[in-house]
Amino acid sequence: MALEQDQVRNIAELCRLQIDDAQIAAYQNNLSNILELVDQLSAVDTSDVAPMAHPLDAVQRLRADQVTESNQREHFQQIAPATERGHYLVPRVVE
């Protein structure tokens, strides 16, 4: 399936990826080729086949609702780009 350039821009927006306009055509070409590769799947009859999410069909394990980790905020925030008083800083969202 071939994508239009506007679709590529829309996907990039959904992904929160800045893509230069000069590169849109290359992405359009490569993404269209990949989608063409995977389009083979549509011809397969899967009407009675259950989707497979885990190779061993395991289910999500649950654990007791108990505290197992101690708070390590300072340790983890050491690698953050910007913090203040224990919070992560981003540009103002609400005026």
Add this chain to the structure above:
Amino acid sequence: MHNKTIAQIARDLAAGEYSSVEVTQSYLDRIQQLDHNYNSFITVTAEQALAQAAAADAMRAAGNATPWTGVPMAHKDIFCTNGVLTSCGSRMLSNFVAPYDATVVANFNNAGAVSLGKLNMDEFAMGSSNESSFYGAVHNPWQLDHVPGGSSGGSAAAVAARLVPGATATDTGGSIRQPAAFCGVTGIKPTYGRVSRWGMIAFASSLDQGGTITRTAEDSAMMLNVMAGFDPKDSTSMQQDVPDYTANLNDSIAGLTIGLPKEYFRDDLSSNMQQQVRNAIAEYEKLGATVKEISLPNTHLAIPVYYVIAPSECSANLSRMDGVRFGHRCDDPQDVNDLFKRSRGEGFGEEVKRRIMVGTYALSAGFYDAYYKKAQQVRRLIKNDFVEAFKQVDVIMSPTTPSPAFKAGEKTSDPVAMYLEDIFTIAINLAGLPAMSIPCGQVDNLPVGLQLIGNYFDESRLLNLGHQFQQVTDWHQQTPADLV
């Protein structure tokens, strides 16, 4: 000293032939002298390694040594290492000093191993040539203008160049087995869920599995003894007893049935490749195994299924890289959307962006059933092929790759051509089975790999088969010409 295997180093250390500090220093010297040729390490942790080695020697002197005490190894840079850069081969994490150890890393530390550093890889493990790393391409020690394979190209090249006797690696679609084949070394991807994924930076969570790259099957067994096991921190870790993987290495393989899938021995495979793999299978027949042709009829659908499932899961996993809590952040963001978009646009390389976009598209409203759900259904058909096959045979064998290592730059401009590289390895990840690649011949002075595919949790049998082959052949002892 650098030609010794993990098993030999462990024996020498136990016999007091040399100390851990001596063997560690010898590898560190060798990395410094030679790695500029290969670019296999992103970070060398010389100081920490020597400290670990000294601690190991002290432990041995106190009479508390175990098989791994003081043995050097290295980690793929996808495993989080407390206090050490963990880049995943990406600009996005080029400032990420992990605040904790992955379970696999902690297991090796607890076993007394010495980590020499962090190994190069394709960015976020997405690639088959190790050309997509932010830290530059890795070169194949057999021929420097050829690729080492990927994504664990640094692990494979470092082991092939004798810069380290063994390395951790990961495999989502062939990322252990294909580089092992290209570099003439031994690599095993265990059953999905066998090795903890906690602290292993996620690419495609239902496919990713940690494993090993070493020179011999015996060494892989020793590494797996440290790595394998249930981990309550990994919700997909399997609760299954872990055998001693070294216990059955010497068992006879007489009477085993080897399945050869006709779809993996295609006409377009070069006659040289076919011949090397057929010769290897003939060795197994001499050892008493019998051969049976089998069919895995949905093989041709494995790559299309993978290129829906892997990008979809990667688009979700990589959404955490947003420039807020860790990793790369763009300069002067105008608003929060600008912060996300430019941090991610600058931080990720081309292939990673392509896969995020394919995955986001496949998961977007209106397309989910046609892509992701459909792929999961076909995935079950692929798994069922293997389940049927293992009713008839004990192990399946095939070439690991369609050709030996290709030249650098040959496939970088065509993503789909690069994807087809993994044609013989990818179905195994979809099924979640264990598989190994061992060196079994050469074509044009480049190594060729034999792939052994086992039933679920049958790693011991694969290691046994690899070890028995390595007792009667010497392909695993071949060394790149420059290193002789």
